[in-house]
Amino acid sequence: MSPAVRKLALAIHLTTSVGWIGAVAGYLALDLTVTTSGDPSVVRAAWVAMGLIASWVIVPSAVASLLTGLVMALGTKWGLFRHWWVLISFLLTVGATGVLLSETRVIADSASVAAASSTTTDQLLALPSTLPHSVGGLVVLLAVQVLNIYKPQGLTPYGWRKLQVERRRRDSM
Amino acid sequence: MQTMADEPNEPAADERTTVGSGAEPAPRTPRWVIALGIIAMVLILAVAAQFVLGLQHEPGLHGGANEQPVPRIAGS
Numbered sequence: 001m002s003p004a005v006r007k008l009a010l011a012i013h014l015t016t017s018v019g020w021i022g023a024v025a026g027y028l029a030l031d032l033t034v035t036t037s038g039d040p041s042v043v044r045a046a047w048v049a050m051g052l053i054a055s056w057v058i059v060p061s062a063v064a065s066l067l068t069g070l071v072m073a074l075g076t077k078w079g080l081f082r083h084w085w086v087l088i089s090f091l092l093t094v095g096a097t098g099v100l101l102s103e104t105r106v107i108a109d110s111a112s113v114a115a116a117s118s119t120t121t122d123q124l125l126a127l128p129s130t131l132p133h134s135v136g137g138l139v140v141l142l143a144v145q146v147l148n149i150y151k152p153q154g155l156t157p158y159g160w161r162k163l164q165v166e167r168r169r170r171d172s173m
Numbered sequence: 174m175q176t177m178a179d180e181p182n183e184p185a186a187d188e189r190t191t192v193g194s195g196a197e198p199a200p201r202t203p204r205w206v207i208a209l210g211i212i213a214m215v216l217i218l219a220v221a222a223q224f225v226l227g228l229q230h231e232p233g234l235h236g237g238a239n240e241q242p243v244p245r246i247a248g249s
């Protein structure tokens with residue numbers, strides 16, 4: 001991968017990854033409002049905003065972060081399976097994206113129920129909270145963030161074998 | 174995943190371990206990986222226990238002040 005392409009991929013990856021965390025933090029504030037508020041107008045507005053943020057910000061950020069992360073891993077010397085921190089970050093990101101995609105349908109359903117004028121106050125306040133998932137998602141994203149900043153050392157067995165092959169090749173030249 | 178701007182380093186000396194006499198140093202699984210693995214296993218077992226106990230993992234199960242699953246609205 002050329003330096004220009006790598007920088008572009010890195011810029012998109014950084015933007016979408018940090019944007020994903022920020023969007024989830026904003027979503028979490030709304031989720032807390034939905035869980036704790038008894039004011040129907042506030043809860044209704046929060047659900048509509050949650051539906052929009054999930055569909056138009058969080059999901060695109062997650063998918064873009066995952067894809068650009070793959071490009072960065074496979075297009076550089078880091079590789080996807082060579083270093084524990086890259087592999088674990090990848091698995092956590094895939095898991096978070098999977099849970100997010102399954103949860104987005106529930107959020108969209110609740111948002112459309114909240115937006116409907118026929119929904120009564122009791123129905124509105126009875127809509128299920130997504131708080132455990134948003135808290136859990138934020139914790140996972142922060143864990144990935146920490147891994148990516150500190151890059152703790154440690155080669156996987158596959159990474160070690162690849163390193164040995166490269167060393168032997170280098171020594172024989 | 175966030176940054177891969179820096180080039181990877183070769184493993185540190187204290188990260189290697191020798192298996193057998195004359196063998197190539199092999200990587201030792203770092204302690205932080207083992208710790209994360211244990212946490213992951215505990216979480217997986219907790220989710221599995223939920224299924225075994227017949228609890229549904231759905232939005233609203235853990236949240237809210239009443240700790241009770243909130244019924245879904247029919248048709249939603």
